[in-house]
Amino acid sequence: MTTAVPLPAQRPLVLADVLGRSRTRDLALVVTAALFTAALAQIAIPVPGSPVPITGQTLAVVLTAAALGPHRGLAGQALYLVLGAIGLPFYSEASGGFEVISGATGGYIVGFLPAAYLIGLAAKHQLDRALWKALPLFVAGQAIIFAVGVPWLAVTAHLSAGEAIAAGFTPFIVGGLIKAAVAGAALPGLWKLTKRG
Template sequence: MTLSQALLPSTSLPTRIAMILAGSLFIALSAQASVPMFPVPMTLQTLAISIVGLAFGARLAAATLIAYLVEGAMGLPVFADGKAGAMALIGPTGGYLWGFVAMAWMTGWMVERGFDRGLFRLFIAALIPAALLFVPGVAMLQVVTGMSVGKAIVLGATPFLLGGVVKAALAALVVAGGWSVLRKRG
């Protein structure tokens, strides 16, 4: 059982749609907390995606990220620094955007397979998918810009490694805290 299932046991379609929209709004807001860097900005998106994955489970988290990408492609200013449009999905940061879906799904999948409680397990469930996000992110950065793989790693991964660990820890703390509050209520 995920945290969201424990909090909202209803699995009705309106409930799931509301969760997807709330999750995509949370991610959109986190994208606006941005440190401008070239070519990939540093944002709080991966923190929000980890929280969504840890709390929602695989399918609902992936649906949330798909909704987020559709919202951005339709022109809503949900991407980092208020950017929008389908071109963002094929630009230098497109690999990260597409990878967000896999990151959310894998985080939720790990939670559904026993990484759902306990701070350390939640941290691992957030950290591994966040680390794997660099694969599509760096790959598309390299392909789109024509830079070497080494330079793409230096610009598209290295500056984000420590932050990724910190964000995974924060996401685990948030969700573990949610479970703690829920246990005290019940």
Template sequence: MERNLTHIALFAALIAVLSLVPKIDLISGVPITAQSLGIMLCGTVLGAKRGAAAVLLFLALVALGLPLLSGGRGGIGVFMGPSVGYLVGFPVAAFVAGLVVERWRAPIGVAAFAGAVLGGILLLSAFGIVGLRAYSVLIAEGVADAKTFTWVQAVAAATPFLIGDTIKAVLAGAITQSLARLRPDSVLSRA
């Protein structure tokens, strides 16, 4: 139990550390960050439940006001912005990535890459698109000049993330595979 809590806390800290990599702001208001690599690694290394728990711990700290998101953002207000879908999708993405690694008995690097793609790219992008569309509709009702994203525009706004996310999925697979070789007991998704 103590070991699980330590891993969960360490991976929540890893997501926070990845916020130090400078963000790239996009016109949609959703920045490109390195933190999604941390989300992928939470699942591929810790497994479904522990990975989701690490992400939930991170999000709880953000909600409490700690400036742990890229660009030093934090507080409950970030859950009411254009990136709300991604934030809500973070724990689900980690859970799915971990579930793939736990259940699919392919070589660990292949399973980790597949889990990162399924959870950290496809599922997280779907959450992000729905969140951006919902945010733009809700904000447009209250603000006359607000930009409203159609479904097509919301999908188009998510496409710049695909190249970087694919690189992050490759890194998640390689890092998970390296950890499995160097310290097999540390990859809890296969324990």
């Protein structure tokens, strides 16, 4: 007679895996990521001389991407983009509509997609579980957003490269580092709370 040997529980790859997997739960997580990004978009501080405000969106992107992983994180940001583009007041200062996407700030929102996927992929490889790994990950994730957003700003606002950097990147460096530090502290802390990290 053979005895069944129980398989060891699979170690969660990203924070959301602690909750288990089901299509309903995944859908709820994706919707929550979109709504969380929309909520943090309403934290908006105008930047003098720039059409781009300082917002909480990038913090939402890095947190949800790391927590959900590449596919659910990307889906959450894609849902956010689509819901705002069809006119829901999801973008900064309760704006919405395709004109936002096609305008000066649209590139940053589009940049959420590759950033979410790549941050989620890195988190799947456990780069979000210690501050010293998470901090550079979240700085790099925001850099991806700027890599899409700044050239988009230059084209749509008819700015030179230098002007676009001055208006769409330089004023956001300190805030981006603060957001990376907040996320870099939060994710490892949440992993410790689950006692599964």
